[in-house]
Amino acid sequence: MILYTFVINAALVMLASVLITPIYLAKFTNGEWLGLYAFIAAIVGGFNQVRGAIVGGLLLGIVDNFAAAYVSSQYRLALPLLILILVILFRPQGLLGRVEERTV
Numbered sequence: 001m002i003l004y005t006f007v008i009n010a011a012l013v014m015l016a017s018v019l020i021t022p023i024y025l026a027k028f029t030n031g032e033w034l035g036l037y038a039f040i041a042a043i044v045g046g047f048n049q050v051r052g053a054i055v056g057g058l059l060l061g062i063v064d065n066f067a068a069a070y071v072s073s074q075y076r077l078a079l080p081l082l083i084l085i086l087v088i089l090f091r092p093q094g095l096l097g098r099v100e101e102r103t104v
Helices: 002-024 032-045 050-071 079-090
Strands: none
Touching: 032 050, 032 079, 050 079
């Protein structure tokens, strides 16, 4: 069933990309920054928490828009990476993540 799910997902993505490419002139690298932002949002919020990923995504979206409006559009791409570095340094489990203790 898992294999069928992935096959259906791939078929739907292929169909959507074929239909949307002529309208938006989509390229292979268009989703690169979206994937990077999603990864950063999941790490900032906490990898083991869905609510943390949502909070991380909202935080990154707000910071990104404020940076483009008030700081500079050139620094807009650097701020999510700066936030990622700060979160990893000071709170490695994420903003809403919990510390996992393992016994050996």
